[in-house]
Amino acid sequence: GESVGLHLPTLSVQEGDNSIINCAYSNSASDYFIWYKQESGKGPQFIIDIRSNMDKRQGQRVTVLLNKTVKHLSLQIAATQPGDSAVYFCAENADSSYKLIFGSGTRLLVRP
Amino acid sequence: GAGVSQTPSNKVTEKGKYVELRCDPISGHTALYWYRQSLGQGPEFLIYFQGTGAADDSGLPNDRFFAVRPEGSVSTLKIQRTERGDSAVYLCASSPTSGRGTQYFGPGTRLTVL
Numbered sequence: 001g002e003s004v005g006l007h008l009p010t011l012s013v014q015e016g017d018n019s020i021i022n023c024a025y026s027n028s029a030s031d032y033f034i035w036y037k038q039e040s041g042k043g044p045q046f047i048i049d050i051r052s053n054m055d056k057r058q059g060q061r062v063t064v065l066l067n068k069t070v071k072h073l074s075l076q077i078a079a080t081q082p083g084d085s086a087v088y089f090c091a092e093n094a095d096s097s098y099k100l101i102f103g104s105g106t107r108l109l110v111r112p
Numbered sequence: 113g114a115g116v117s118q119t120p121s122n123k124v125t126e127k128g129k130y131v132e133l134r135c136d137p138i139s140g141h142t143a144l145y146w147y148r149q150s151l152g153q154g155p156e157f158l159i160y161f162q163g164t165g166a167a168d169d170s171g172l173p174n175d176r177f178f179a180v181r182p183e184g185s186v187s188t189l190k191i192q193r194t195e196r197g198d199s200a201v202y203l204c205a206s207s208p209t210s211g212r213g214t215q216y217f218g219p220g221t222r223l224t225v226l
Contacts, residue, residue, distance in 0.1 A: 046214050100157065
């Protein structure tokens with residue numbers, strides 16, 4: 001990937017704090033959701049996914065929350081580290097399609 | 113193991129020229145996708161292959177764009193008569209099953225049309 005996110009919403013957090021990145025999705029038929037991390041010059045990297053039959057899923061230092069009622073997804077990163085600085089995208093997928101629909105992204109900046 | 117690889121990493125061409133972008137998916141992955149990412153935006157779907165056949169090419173913007181995957185592994189995205197608006201990063205992804213699993217992305221090819 002190129003240097004993404006020149007005009008993206010930015011979240012700035014102190015190293016060690018928790019980060020919460022939000023995403024609103026558009027398709028009520030979407031039943032699979034993924035969070036990707038994209039560093040400058042690289043392709044999107046898988047972080048965590050969740051299916052619509054769940055409302056919470058935890059990974060290593062990350063938690064994804066899904067609220068289907070309001071079509072909202074969030075990514076929580078615990079004890080944020082400088083290496084977490086990147087652009088984060090949520091992506092949705094509907095049962096009838098194989099394609100991922102990506103959100104517009106959020107840039108996370110971690111202050112030392 | 114090796115991830116998705118794409119070549120070239122950068123391609124600069126002149127308006128009107130023909131370009132080919134190559135994608136090597138993760139070994140054993142049957143599904144392959146192409147996306148395009150413009151500056152400041154998320155990737156946008158172009159085409160999906162299941163095996164050798166294009167199962168969904170609804171994202172290709174026009175007939176100047178074409179993609180093949182003749183042996184069900186490596187894929188080539190071909191763009192004819194390039195235009196300046198084609199400048200973007202072209203991303204390839206693969207997944208082990210028929211499209212409903214996690215898609216793993218390559219580093220992309222940055223295409224610049226002068």
